[in-house]
Amino acid sequence: MAIQISFLIMGILAVFLSGMMITRKWPVTAAMLLIIIMMLLAGMYGVLGAHFSAVAQIIVYAGAIMVVFVFVIMLLNLPPEELRYGRITINEIILIGIGFLGALFLGTKVGLGYLVSGLNSTTLINARPPYYPAEMNENVKNVSTLMFTDYLWAFEIVSFLILAAIVGSIVIAKKAKVNNAKSS
């Protein structure tokens, strides 16, 4: 019961902090709130039995990706008048609330009911050998075994995707001297 209550607290806090994050003025505040959200999600993964995913969430997301975000925010060094507008107004908050409730109603009544009932069916459960969340030492072995057997091609394709992203980000962010000379 204590585990369920802690799971509820972490989830409600994550949703509340994400709602706070999209209404902040300063980008650094939003980035720090997002780091806290990712820590809470890592706790939820741990409660659900995915210990390796929880550790990777903290190291990769909160450690690497958010550092890059904060680095770019501080590299741009935005003046305060650059943030002068774009805050969410009170009318938009009312609109967001109505849309939130509508999407929540539709999602829980229509979509997720089918999803949960479909996932609870027995055909999916027998598709693979089960894992046991109680055995903490087995999670890394199970995940890595499945990743390097059935998902090997996806793994290789993701490595090529990362290579393309590295080359692409260098090409995009470098200074385009030829175009500037042509336009001026």
Add this chain to the structure above:
Amino acid sequence: MPSLPELGIYFSLLLFIVGLFGVMFRKNIIFMMLSVEIMLNAANLAFISASALTNTIDGQVVMFFVMAVAACEAGIGLALIISLYRAKSSIEIDDLRMLRG
């Protein structure tokens, strides 16, 4: 009270909706990218919850692929932000309506 994986799927729905509204209503590109990160995290939470719900580990493997795609997206997007700020001296999307250099 629903079980823990079902609760996780409901929380992932809520997080996805919040991130979607962040993308839709903010005018600041940095906030839009942070909201996209929230949406990707909601997808990861749905994968982990489905993994625990079906007692399989496929969702945890797919979660790592989503994480790699999110890292690529953050790198490309931040390079685009730097390039746009260098060209236009602004990161508000209303100032970036003209897509010619």
